Amino acid sequence: MLRYSLRRLLSAIPTLLVVITLSFALLHAAPGGPFDSEKVLPPQIKQNIEHAYHLDEPLPEQYLRYLGQVLQGDFGPSYQYRDTTVNDLIAQGLPVDVTIGGWALLLSLLIGLPIGIFAALRQNTALDYGPMAAAMLGISLPSFIVAPVMILIFAVHLHWLPAGDWGGGSPSHLVMPVLALAAPYTAYIARLMRGSMVETLSSPYIRTARAKGLPLRTVIWAHAFKPAMMPLVSFLGPASVGIISGSIVIETIFSLPGIGRYFVDGALNRDYTVVLGITILYGIAIIVANLIADLVYALLDPRIRYQ
Amino acid sequence: MSTPPPRSRPLAHATAVTEAALTGADREALAGRSLWQDAWRRLRRNRAAMASLILLGLIVLAAIFGPMISPYDYYTPQWTLLNQWPTLAGGHILGTDNLGRDELVRVLWGCRISLMIGLVASVVSLSIGVLWGTTAGYVGGWVDSLMMRIVDILYSVPFIPFVIVLLVLFGRELILIFVAIGAVSWLDIARIVRGQTLTLKKREFVEAARASGVGGFAIIRRHLIPNLLGIVVIYITLTIPSLILFEAFLSFLGLGVQAPMTSLGVLVSDGVADLQSFPYLLIVPSAFLAVIIYCFNYLGDGLRDALDPKDR
Numbered sequence: 001m002l003r004y005s006l007r008r009l010l011s012a013i014p015t016l017l018v019v020i021t022l023s024f025a026l027l028h029a030a031p032g033g034p035f036d037s038e039k040v041l042p043p044q045i046k047q048n049i050e051h052a053y054h055l056d057e058p059l060p061e062q063y064l065r066y067l068g069q070v071l072q073g074d075f076g077p078s079y080q081y082r083d084t085t086v087n088d089l090i091a092q093g094l095p096v097d098v099t100i101g102g103w104a105l106l107l108s109l110l111i112g113l114p115i116g117i118f119a120a121l122r123q124n125t126a127l128d129y130g131p132m133a134a135a136m137l138g139i140s141l142p143s144f145i146v147a148p149v150m151i152l153i154f155a156v157h158l159h160w161l162p163a164g165d166w167g168g169g170s171p172s173h174l175v176m177p178v179l180a181l182a183a184p185y186t187a188y189i190a191r192l193m194r195g196s197m198v199e200t201l202s203s204p205y206i207r208t209a210r211a212k213g214l215p216l217r218t219v220i221w222a223h224a225f226k227p228a229m230m231p232l233v234s235f236l237g238p239a240s241v242g243i244i245s246g247s248i249v250i251e252t253i254f255s256l257p258g259i260g261r262y263f264v265d266g267a268l269n270r271d272y273t274v275v276l277g278i279t280i281l282y283g284i285a286i287i288v289a290n291l292i293a294d295l296v297y298a299l300l301d302p303r304i305r306y307q
Numbered sequence: 308m309s310t311p312p313p314r315s316r317p318l319a320h321a322t323a324v325t326e327a328a329l330t331g332a333d334r335e336a337l338a339g340r341s342l343w344q345d346a347w348r349r350l351r352r353n354r355a356a357m358a359s360l361i362l363l364g365l366i367v368l369a370a371i372f373g374p375m376i377s378p379y380d381y382y383t384p385q386w387t388l389l390n391q392w393p394t395l396a397g398g399h400i401l402g403t404d405n406l407g408r409d410e411l412v413r414v415l416w417g418c419r420i421s422l423m424i425g426l427v428a429s430v431v432s433l434s435i436g437v438l439w440g441t442t443a444g445y446v447g448g449w450v451d452s453l454m455m456r457i458v459d460i461l462y463s464v465p466f467i468p469f470v471i472v473l474l475v476l477f478g479r480e481l482i483l484i485f486v487a488i489g490a491v492s493w494l495d496i497a498r499i500v501r502g503q504t505l506t507l508k509k510r511e512f513v514e515a516a517r518a519s520g521v522g523g524f525a526i527i528r529r530h531l532i533p534n535l536l537g538i539v540v541i542y543i544t545l546t547i548p549s550l551i552l553f554e555a556f557l558s559f560l561g562l563g564v565q566a567p568m569t570s571l572g573v574l575v576s577d578g579v580a581d582l583q584s585f586p587y588l589l590i591v592p593s594a595f596l597a598v599i600i601y602c603f604n605y606l607g608d609g610l611r612d613a614l615d616p617k618d619r
Contacts, residue, residue, distance in 0.1 A: 012463070014460075015459070015460045015463045016463070018460050018464075019463060019464050022464065023469075026473070136601060136604055136605065137597070137601065139600070139604065140548075140596075140597045140598075140600035140601040140604065141593070141597050142552055142555055142556065142575075142596075144555070144556070144559045144575065144576065144579065145575060145579070145589070145593045145596075145597075148579045148582050148589070149582070149589075152582055152583065152586075156583065248560065249556065249559060249560075252559075252560070253579075263471070264471060264560055267471050267475045268475055279469075283463050283464065286462070286463050287463050290462070290463075
C-alpha cells in the first residue's frame with residue numbers, strides 16, 4: 001500500500017509538469033501583459049518593471065526559471081499586489097476556503113447520507129419520491145441564486161445574520177456561506193447514496209442475510225453500508241477539491257477573502273504567477289484526493305489490492 | 308409507439324407463406340421489438356420523465372418561436388419603460404429590465420442560448436469522448452494505454468480554472484464558449500465508452516464482422532457506436548444540464564455571453580444585482596433555469612431506467 005502510494009505520487013510528477021507547461025504556455029500565448037494598464041507608462045519605466053520581474057527574457061528562459069522556483073516551493077511574486085508573493089496570497093486565502101469547504105462537506109455528508117439511506121429503504125413510496133424531488137431541486141438551483149436570496153431573507157429583512165464578510169471566521173459569518181455551499185452537495189450525495197443503496201440492497205447476499213433472520217439494522221450497517229459507499233467515495237475525491245474551488249461563487253457573493261477571488265482577478269489582470277500558482281495547487285489537490293479515494297476503496301472492498 | 312398494424316399487403320414469397328400460417332397473436336409476438344421500441348415503452352410508463360419531456364418540448368418551442376412572434380427584441384432599450392413590474396396590461400407580461408427591454412423576450416432568448424450551449428457543448432464533448440473511447444478500447448495494446456494515460460493526466464488538470472483562463476485569454480466569442488466547455492468535459496464519457504467497447508469487442512457479431520474482412524474503423528462505426536448509443540443518449544441528457552449550469556457560473560463571473568446577447572446565466576446574474584428592488588428579474592430567469600435543469604435530470608434518470616440492461 002505504501003509502495004503503491006509512493007508510485008502514484010511519483011507518477012503525478014509528469015502530470016503536474018504537463019499542467020504547469022500547458023498553463024504557462026496558455027497564459028503567455030495570450031495578448032496583453034500584467035503591466036499594460038489604462039494609463040500608459042513611459043516605455044523606460046515599463047521596461048524597468050518588466051526587467052525586474054524577468055518578463056523581458058525569452059519565454060523558455062522564463063519557463064525554466066519558473067520551474068526552478070516552483071521546485072523550491074516558491075510561486076513567485078504577484079504582479080498585481082505589490083510586495084506580496086503568491087505564497088502570501090495562498091497562505092491568507094486558503095484557510096478561508098478550507099474552513100468553509102470543510103464545514104460544508106461535513107454538513108452535506110451528515111445530512112445527505114441519512115436521507116439517501118432512508119429513501120432507499122422506502123423505495124418507490126412517497127417518502128422516497130419526496131426527499132428525492134427536493135434533492136433534485138437542490139441540484140437544479142445553483143448557489144448563486146440560493147445565496148443572494150438567503151442574504152435578502154436572513155440579513156436584509158430579518159437581520160439575523162451578517163450579509164457577508166469573513167469577520168475573522170466567527171460562526172455567525174460562517175452560517176450562510178456554509179449552508180449555501182453545502183446545499184447542492186447534500187442533494188447530490190443523497191441521490192447518489194440512494195441509488196447505490198437500492199442497488200446494493202437488491203444483491204443476493206443481502207437477501208441471504210435477511211433470510212437468516214438478521215435484523216434490518218444489522219444488515220444495513222454491517223453488510224450493505226460499505227459496498228454502497230463505493231460510488232460515493234469516487235465522487236467525494238474530486239468533489240472535496242471542487243467544494244473548495246466551487247466556492248469562487250460563494251466567495252464573491254459573501255465577499256470572502258478566499259483564493260478563488262484571487263484566481264479570477266489574476267486571470268483578468270494577467271497576473272501570471274497567481275493563476276499558475278493556484279492552478280498548480282488545485283492540480284496537486286486533485287491528484288492527492290484521487291489517491292486517497294483509491295486507498296479508501298481498498299479499505300471498503302477487500303478484493304481490491306494495490307501492489 | 309404501439310405495435311405496428313398488420314400489413315395489408317402480403318409480404319414477398321417465403322415470408323408470405325409463414326405469415327399465413329400464423330395466428331394474429333403469434334404474429335404480434337414475432338414482430339421484433341427493437342431495443343429502442345422497448346426503451347420507449349418503458350419510458351412512456353415513467354410519468355416524471357414524460358412530464359419532463361413534454362415540458363422541455365414546450366420550452367424549446369417557446370424559445371424558438373417566441374422571439375419571432377413577439378413585437379419586442381432583446382436588445383433595443385426603451386428609455387420610457389425602465390424596470391416595469393410584470394403586468395398583464397401593457398404588453399410586457401414579465402415586465403422590463405433596467406434598460407426597458409421586454410423580460411419575456413430576453414428570457415426566451417436566454418433559453419435559446421443556454422440550450423444551444425448545452426447541446427453544442429455536449430455534442431462536442433460526446434464526439435470527442437466516443438471516438439476516443441471506442442478507438443482506445445477497440446485497438447487496445449499500447450495505443451489504449453497511451454490514450455487512457457492522456458485521459459488520466461487531463462483529469463488532474465483543474466477544469467474550472469482552465470476554462471476561465473481560456474475564456475479570459477481568447478475573448479468571449481459565443482462559439483469559443485461552446486468549444487471550450489465541450490472540449491474539457493469529454494473525459495468521463497471516454498472512460499465509460501472505452502469500458503463498454505472492451506466488453507463489446509469480444510462479442511460474436513464483432514468477431515463475425517472481422518472474419519468477413521470488415522476494416523477496423525468500419526467496425527467501430529457500424530457495429531460499436533450503434534451499440535453504445537444507449538449510454539450516449541443517457542449521458543447527453545445528463546451532461547446538458549450540467550453544462551448549462553456551468554455556463555451560468557461563467558456568466559456569473561462575468562465571463563459568459565457578451566451583452567446585449569443574453570443567456571439564462573447572464574439574466575440570473577443581472578437579476579441578482581437588482582434583487583432587492585426588482586426581485587422578478589431574478590425569479591423569472593431562475594425559474595426557467597431550474598425547470599430546464601430539473602426536466603433534463605428527470606429525463607436522464609428515466610432514460611437510464613429505460614435503457615439500462617440491468618433492469619431487464
